[in-house]
Amino acid sequence: MRPALFALAVVACVLLVIAEFSQLNEIRILTVTEKGVKVGSNHNYALLIIAIASLVMAFGAFRGARPAAFALAALGVAALLVVLLADLPEVGREGIYGRDYEGAKAQAVIGFYLETAGAIALLAAGVLTAAFGGRRSDA
Numbered sequence: 001m002r003p004a005l006f007a008l009a010v011v012a013c014v015l016l017v018i019a020e021f022s023q024l025n026e027i028r029i030l031t032v033t034e035k036g037v038k039v040g041s042n043h044n045y046a047l048l049i050i051a052i053a054s055l056v057m058a059f060g061a062f063r064g065a066r067p068a069a070f071a072l073a074a075l076g077v078a079a080l081l082v083v084l085l086a087d088l089p090e091v092g093r094e095g096i097y098g099r100d101y102e103g104a105k106a107q108a109v110i111g112f113y114l115e116t117a118g119a120i121a122l123l124a125a126g127v128l129t130a131a132f133g134g135r136r137s138d139a
Helices: 002-020 046-062 064-090 095-099 110-132
Strands: 024-027 031-033 104-106
Touching: 002 046, 002 064, 002 110, 046 064, 046 110, 064 104, 064 110
Parallel strands: none
Antiparallel strands: 024 031, 024 104
16 A cells, blocks of 8 residues: 555646646636736745655655654645645636736636646545554564
8 A cells, every 4th residue: 555655646746746747727808818927926935845755755654764754744734735825816816917908807727727637646645654654664
């Protein structure tokens, strides 16, 4: 079970890194689509730091260190807080387009979904590793 949880943590970290360099939202004005902000620039690349720290903790949790598993879960919570508190409010903002154009609508795009999936997967990997990872037997 531990290798599968380690793989889940690595996939979560990869999702967070890819999301950092993706678009968070886009603004549609009738038939024109304008790019919004990038995920990483919205919160100063905090998820990149979380992903790097999570890789280290995932390796420790894979080796059987329960504190690393708890740290992995805590990093998952931190990533989810960044998504919910920093990026979710930004998804619906039209910026200057909303001020200048009545029909402007902002919507989430792939970067928001990648970071959300990565944060949830990281949290799940940490919680499941802490709960079911246990100590490795050397038999």
